Amino acid sequence: MKPIVSVIIPVYNEGERIGNTIRGLIAVDVVDSIIVVDDGSKDGTVEEVKKFKEVNLLQHGVNQGKGTALQTGVKEAMKIGDIIVFLDGDLGESSKEVYKLVLPLLNNEADVVIGRFPPAKKKGGFGLVKGLVRLGLKLHTGKVVISALSGQRAFKKEVLQQVPVKDQGYGIEIGMTIDLLRKNFKIIEVEVDMTHHETGRDLAGFRHRGKQFYQIMKVIVKKAFVEP
Secondary structure: OOOEEEEEEEEEOOOOOHHHHHHHHHHHOOOOOEEEEEEEEOOOOOHHHHOOOOOOEEEEEOOOOHHHHHHHHHHHHOOOOOOEEEOOOOOOOHHHHHHHHHHHHHHHOOOOOEEEOOOOOOOOOOOHHHHHHHHHHHHHHOOOOOOOOOOOOOEEEOOOHHHHOOHHHHHHHHHHHHHHHHHOEEEEEEEOOOOOOOOOOOOOHHHHHHHHHHHHHHHHHOOOOOOO
């Protein structure tokens, strides 16, 4: 019997993009279940999601952060899913590339699959965040995962039973990657032709990356005091 594939999308104020993200997923045969966790959005996100009868919408009354939204989604997805996929809400119809994350698990080639995006179309930061992530992974695991910051991930159910979502903020992906490698799960990266909202070299972009750097640093330091 074919494993059941459940996709979790945590969203906050993604009313302009979430509709197309859902449409892209509906068009993919490999997806069996779509769970959108609205994390207290104040725009039209909820109204947009409710247009799709194929979606199981879960709602937080107030914003609690991506990590908590993922925890809510995982709890629901585990009820039926054999393969659990995390996707961002701003992918638009490029979400149809999700099958590239799922196929290696269906073929038992890996325990976890991470999506690697194409190069950014516009200049972002100066590589400080990516350098910090590489350093953190090397220090804690001795390994390299190029796309360790990617939120586009697929897991076998048993992996999430052993490595739950724990970290918050922008440290979620690096924290989970460290935990997965410490438990010797096989991670592979696949190239996906996905697109999402990019931050540029403006004040908002640098503020975003500064917050990202700080929260990732916190997780890396915290992991130093956690037994492998």
